[in-house]
Amino acid sequence: MKGFKIPEATISRLSVYSRYLENLYRKGITTVSSADIAQGVGVTSAQVRKDLAYFGEFGTRGVGYNVKELLDHTLKILGLNTTWNMVVVGAGNLGSALCAYRGFRERGFYIVGVFDNDLTKIGKKINEYEVLPIDKLEEVIRENNVEIGIIAVPAAYAQDVATRLVKAGVKGILNFAPTVLNVPDKIIVRSVDLTVNLEVLSFNIRRD
Amino acid sequence: MKGFKIPEATISRLSVYSRYLENLYRKGITTVSSADIAQGVGVTSAQVRKDLAYFGEFGTRGVGYNVKELLDHTLKILGLNTTWNMVVVGAGNLGSALCAYRGFRERGFYIVGVFDNDLTKIGKKINEYEVLPIDKLEEVIRENNVEIGIIAVPAAYAQDVATRLVKAGVKGILNFAPTVLNVPDKIIVRSVDLTVNLEVLSFNIRRD
DNA sequence: TTTTCTTTGTGTTATAATTCACCTATAAGG
DNA sequence: CCTTATAGGTGAATTATAACACAAAGAAAA
Numbered sequence: 001m002k003g004f005k006i007p008e009a010t011i012s013r014l015s016v017y018s019r020y021l022e023n024l025y026r027k028g029i030t031t032v033s034s035a036d037i038a039q040g041v042g043v044t045s046a047q048v049r050k051d052l053a054y055f056g057e058f059g060t061r062g063v064g065y066n067v068k069e070l071l072d073h074t075l076k077i078l079g080l081n082t083t084w085n086m087v088v089v090g091a092g093n094l095g096s097a098l099c100a101y102r103g104f105r106e107r108g109f110y111i112v113g114v115f116d117n118d119l120t121k122i123g124k125k126i127n128e129y130e131v132l133p134i135d136k137l138e139e140v141i142r143e144n145n146v147e148i149g150i151i152a153v154p155a156a157y158a159q160d161v162a163t164r165l166v167k168a169g170v171k172g173i174l175n176f177a178p179t180v181l182n183v184p185d186k187i188i189v190r191s192v193d194l195t196v197n198l199e200v201l202s203f204n205i206r207r208d
Numbered sequence: 209m210k211g212f213k214i215p216e217a218t219i220s221r222l223s224v225y226s227r228y229l230e231n232l233y234r235k236g237i238t239t240v241s242s243a244d245i246a247q248g249v250g251v252t253s254a255q256v257r258k259d260l261a262y263f264g265e266f267g268t269r270g271v272g273y274n275v276k277e278l279l280d281h282t283l284k285i286l287g288l289n290t291t292w293n294m295v296v297v298g299a300g301n302l303g304s305a306l307c308a309y310r311g312f313r314e315r316g317f318y319i320v321g322v323f324d325n326d327l328t329k330i331g332k333k334i335n336e337y338e339v340l341p342i343d344k345l346e347e348v349i350r351e352n353n354v355e356i357g358i359i360a361v362p363a364a365y366a367q368d369v370a371t372r373l374v375k376a377g378v379k380g381i382l383n384f385a386p387t388v389l390n391v392p393d394k395i396i397v398r399s400v401d402l403t404v405n406l407e408v409l410s411f412n413i414r415r416d
Numbered sequence: 417t418t419t420t421c422t423t424t425g426t427g428t429t430a431t432a433a434t435t436c437a438c439c440t441a442t443a444a445g446g
Numbered sequence: 447c448c449t450t451a452t453a454g455g456t457g458a459a460t461t462a463t464a465a466c467a468c469a470a471a472g473a474a475a476a
Binding site (some may be wrong): 008011012015016018019033040041042044077078080081084092093094097098100101103104107109143147157166172173178179186188190192193194195196197198199200201203204205206207208 | 223312381404
């Protein structure tokens with residue numbers, strides 16, 4: 001089964017499985033079945049097995065999976081056996097919230113710089129981070145081998161920021177601006193669009 | 209074509225089309241083709257037409273779509289012809305950022321209450337909102353016909369909050385806690401999982 | 417009018433993702 | 447050592463989603 005084209009949805013679920021396994025591990029649970037995982041994260045057990053099968057055979061028939069072992073495998077698959085350096089562009093409310101979010105560091109994602117073009121924000125501290133002028137963006141990216149950029153600026157500036165991030169060598173972008181970004185194919189973009197999410201809710205609520 | 213089962217992805221895209229149309233409208237553009245929209249939001253023109261076809265025939269062959277008319281249709285479809293009242297639970301960094309986000313109001317989503325259980329936060333102001341004690345949650349929901357609840361609390365508290373929201377009559381939940389929520393089928397849940405998004409990025413970057 | 421040009425709407429085809437169903441490996445118990 | 451129960455792996459079937467390709471409709475020009 002190894003070496004197939006892998007659905008994007010499989011990767012998302014793998015991330016969820018991974019977090020679930022981490023919880024089990026912390027609780028001292030050593031073995032888990034696909035049915036348990038399925039129950040825990042709200043999918044079917046066949047789905048869990050299929051997802052894992054893309055990457056190898058990790059379980060023991062009749063027994064299940066070893067929690068620690070499977071956790072390590074999922075982390076490895078997701079690229080979390082190394083750490084990641086990130087920059088956050090935009091030191092507004094959202095940027096600040098992202099800087100304060102502990103969950104990133106726990107999974108190996110480190111913020112190494114926060115940037116803004118607003119002079120009143122530059123120099124201020126957000127948690128341990130001092131807000132830097134946007135001119136320093138490229139420098140910080142290059143000096144820290146930053147591979148991921150987070151865009152937390154208004155929609156109107158998002159494309160400019162994206163272009164600069166790409167030019168400076170970033171490989172992936174997490175975009176919170178409500179706009180479609182134009183970047184080269186090799187750059188990976190994930191957009192988190194709060195309004196779209198609310199509007200899907202709105203549609204689904206009104207539907208029934 | 210009307211009356212089919214509609215893909216979730218279609219709804220998400222409709223929200224994006226709607227926002228794009230709003231931009232065109234503000235610019236004074238009156239007519240648009242499916243190819244234009246496709247270009248603007250990064251999909252194929254066939255996709256745009258198929259998505260719209262689920263809800264009716266809005267265009268004129270040989271011409272395209274009237275921007276204002278199509279905008280109104282998309283808003284109506286998404287349930288945005290009326291406004292929505294929401295509560296935000298959790299007045300931490302993320303909760304604060306959400307309260308400050310202007311984009312919600314622009315699309316008819318109003319926050320009518322922000323809640324926390326941390327005594328040091330209660331009574332403080334976040335933008336125009338005073339943080340209320342969590343005990344008042346049910347009261348505010350009932351008095352304001354709140355239909356949407358936003359969960360911005362740590363994972364450990366998310367399920368409790370969800371249960372309370374549902375019990376108080378909320379119909380949809382936007383969940384920012386990195387955990388799977390257990391709620392009745394009729395309740396619509398959308399989860400925004402920042403870590404999952406980063407980990408999908410991580411996987412895709414390391415892959416090549 | 418009639419012709420030409422454009423762009424929609426949609427039947428059809430292709431692709432992708434999920435679920436089903438069962439075969440197989442392993443552990444544990446007699 | 448054999449039997450039974452359990453749970454993983456996976457090919458096949460199903461369902462869902464997206465792309466293609468073209469006929470039909472309307473506008474504009476001749």
